[in-house]
Structures are given as structure tokens and as C-alpha cells.
Amino acid sequence: MMNILAINGSPRRHWNSELILEHALQGAQSGGEAQGEIAQLYPMRYSGCLGCYACKRKPNQATICQFKDPLTPLLQKAQQADVLLLSTPVYFFRESAGMCAFIERLLYPWTGFFKEGYASKRPKPLTVGLFYTMAGTEQTVPEHGHEHFADSTDVFFSFHFPGYERLMAYETLHTEDYNAVELDVFDPVARRKSREERFIKDCTQARAIGASLAAKARAAQG
Numbered sequence: 047m048m049n050i051l052a053i054n055g056s057p058r059r060h061w062n063s064e065l066i067l068e069h070a071l072q073g074a075q076s077g078g079e080a081q082g083e084i085a086q087l088y089p090m091r092y093s094g095c096l097g098c099y100a101c102k103r104k105p106n107q108a109t110i111c112q113f114k115d116p117l118t119p120l121l122q123k124a125q126q127a128d129v130l131l132l133s134t135p136v137y138f139f140r141e142s143a144g145m146c147a148f149i150e151r152l153l154y155p156w157t158g159f160f161k162e163g164y165a166s167k168r169p170k171p172l173t174v175g176l177f178y179t180m181a182g183t184e185q186t187v188p189e190h191g192h193e194h195f196a197d198s199t200d201v202f203f204s205f206h207f208p209g210y211e212r213l214m215a216y217e218t219l220h221t222e223d224y225n226a227v228e229l230d231v232f233d234p235v236a237r238r239k240s241r242e243e244r245f246i247k248d249c250t251q252a253r254a255i256g257a258s259l260a261a262k263a264r265a266a267q268g
């Protein structure tokens with residue numbers, strides 16, 4: 047049975063990042079027998095990497111973060127997963143702090159710094175999808191100088207998860223009621239239209255990515 051782990055990196059339940067993730071998960075489950083769940087990062091109180099280097103201690107370096115806190119069970123699940131789906135809002139043109147902290151804790155133990163060179167020490171094959179949702183548009187993101195915001199994560203993910211797939215969902219709806227908040231630079235009518243048209247397409251794309259990742263995982267299992 048294939049094991050799918052989906053992680054919502056938004057503090058908001060049932061908003062853009064989780065909706066996209068639900069579609070990705072459904073796509074991943076569509077092709078056959080698969081066990082899947084969505085884990086929420088934000089109800090947990092955990093930290094990013096503490097730089098303790100316990101995962102690098104010789105002779106038997108651990109492939110799981112040695113610091114124990116409420117994130118530990120989720121990191122253990124990630125060790126067992128065949129498909130990992132990560133969804134995050136874009137905050138100041140990075141992943142959310144919760145998602146950044148998760149990635150630090152997951153990937154440092156999996157990164158080998160051997161004399162012969164760098165190596166990925168992830169314990170088993172894992173196909174990964176990374177889903178970003180953001181308010182910026184395809185025009186404004188480069189105009190504001192942020193077109194490379196995901197490059198650094200892309201380098202690490204390409205290294206650890208060859209063939210990982212990524213989706214950028216632009217122009218998301220911030221809130222149901224733009225009158226109640228000061229987000230005046232955004233046109234509420236255009237946002238609503240984007241939610242009803244563009245976002246639906248992004249969800250369809252997320253579903254296709256989920257299905258594609260599951261197919262790759264199935265192929266890797268043989």
C-alpha cells in the first residue's frame with residue numbers, strides 16, 4: 047500500500063494552501079490503493095533546526111532529527127512516506143515560517159556531507175510535490191523583483207527528490223470580505239474572478255501533479 051503524506055503549511059484551515067493540497071492528495075489517491083492524510087503544521091508548537099549536529103554524530107549518523115518535540119511524529123511519518131505533498135502560502139517571498147522550519151528539520155539529517163561529496167541520505171525513494179499559493183500575480187512577482195524566490199528551495203529539492211514537481215498558484219483570494227480589511231491595493235472583483243477561474247485551474251493542475259507523483263512512486267516500488 048502506498049503511503050501519502052500531505053502537509054499544510056498555512057496557519058489557515060480550508061484556505062488556499064489546504065484546498066490546493068486536498069486536490070493534490072485526491073489526485074495521488076486516484077490511481078489505486080493509497081493511504082493518505084493531511085497533517086496541519088500550525089497547531090503544533092515546534093522549532094526549526096537547532097544546529098545541534100546530533101544528526102551528524104559519528105559513526106551512525108541519524109536520518110531523522112534527534113531533537114524531540116511535537117514535530118517528531120510527523121518527521122517519523124515522512125521517513126515512511128512514498129509521496130510527500132507540501133503546500134505553503136508565500137510569506138515575504140519565502141515558504142511560511144512553519145514550512146521552513148519543517149523543511150530544515152526534515153532535510154538536514156538527509157543531507158550527507160561526505161569526503162566524496164554531498165549525498166542525499168533519505169531513507170527510501172520519495173516523490174515530492176511542492177505547492178505555493180500567493181497573492182502576487184505572474185506580472186507583479188517579477189516586477190517587484192521576486193521571480194527567483196523559490197530558487198534556493200528548488201536547488202535542495204532537486205537534489206534530494208529528483209523529478210519533484212512544483213506548482214505556483216498566483217492571485218489568490220486573501221479574504222471573503224475585502225471591505226473589512228486594509229488590503230486596498232488588491233481589486234476585490236478581480237480577486238473573486240481569479241478564485242472562480244484561475245484557482246479552479248490550479249486545483250485541477252494540483253490534482254494532475256498528485257496523480258503523476260503517485261504514478262512515479264508506484265513505478266519506483268516496481
Ligand SMILES: Cc1cc2nc3c(=O)[nH]c(=O)nc-3n(C[C@H](O)[C@H](O)[C@H](O)COP(=O)(O)O)c2cc1C
Nearest residue numbers: 056061062063135136137138139179180181182218
Ligand atoms: C504574513 C503574510 C505575508 C505574505 N507575503 C506575501 C508575499 O510576499 N507575496 C505574495 O504574493 N503574497 C503574500 N501573502 C499572501 C498569501 O501568500 C496568499 O494570500 C496565500 O494564498 C495565503 O494562503 P492561505 O490562504 O492558505 O493562508 C502574504 C500573506 C501574509 C499573511
